[in-house]
Amino acid sequence: MFSLNTVYQKLFACYGPQHWWPGETQFEVTIGAILAQNVSWSNAAKAIASLKANNLLTPHKLFKEDSVVIAHHIKPSGYYNQKAFAIQSFLQWFHRYDFSFDALNAIPTAILRKELLSIKRIGYETADSILLYALQRKVFVVDAYTRRIFTRVGFLTGNEDYMAIQAMFHEHFTGNTYDYNEFHALIVKHGKDRCTKKPACNECYIADVCKQYGLAK
Ligand code: SF4
Known part of the structure; x- marks a missing residue:
């Protein structure tokens, strides 16, 4: 029986490193993860x-800014009112840590994930994208491409929920944090380029x- 590791190695060999997630700072990556919900990255990038x-x-400037102004600037990302609300909810939480990623780095992953998921309009995929791509935590990000490809390949029935799919990767994929980063990016690449509808x-x-x-x- 082939393994998740085999699939990863094959995708990596064919597509190469994907250099995710775009963003110059941890904060930019975090806001990017919120803005990328339900849209292509190119739209999030415009926002x-x-x-x-x-x-x-910057956390300080966005925290003080009116949500209407934020919504105006992030219009290209779609769902801009909801996303402005998500950004402000995130910042209210982040303010408790003085907007310090060093402070977040000191929190164990399970606790940090629970806290992120308690923020309004931050769901599993966004929380895990922040954990993996902004905070370098070894957490697998699951999305619609993951479900589609691994159902077709034969690892899933298609009825599993987010947590069950993530648990499968955590249990059977032996890569390190870098590999978790690349595997998710490669899944998105494969889902867009080959394993389309x-x-x-x-x-x-x-x-x-x-x-x-x-x-x-
Ligand atoms: S493109 Fe075809 S062969 Fe490749 S993973 Fe998708 S369904 Fe399978």
Whole structure:
């Protein structure tokens, strides 16, 4: 039986390192994770660029800013009112730690995850993206591409919830934090380029380990 490690190695060999997550600072990566909810990265990037151009991309400035102004600047990311609310909810929580990522670094992952999930409009995928990409915690990020690809390949039935899928990766994928970072990014790449809704199985790099090769519709 092939393993998650095998799938990772094959995807890495074919697509190469993905250099995620874009962002110059931990704070930018965190805000990017919130803005990327339910949209392509290019739209989130436009919202980040707008915040930067208006000199707003710092915790102190965004914390003081009116939510209407934030919503205006992040319009390209879609769902901008909800995302402005999520950013402000995150900042109210982050303020308790004096906006210090060093303070967050001292908190055990399980506690930090629980706290992030207690913030309004921060769900599993966003919390885990912040943990993995902004805080370098070994936490697997699950998304719709993960579910689709690993159901087709044969690891999932398709009925598992987020936590069950994450638990499978935590139990069976033996990579380190760097590999967790790359694996999720490679899954997104594969889900966009090959294993799309109508998959390009004849061009697939993991076709030899996929149970749905040529069958998925
Ligand atoms: S063989 Fe087809 S269904 Fe399987 S992972 Fe590749 S693209 Fe997806």
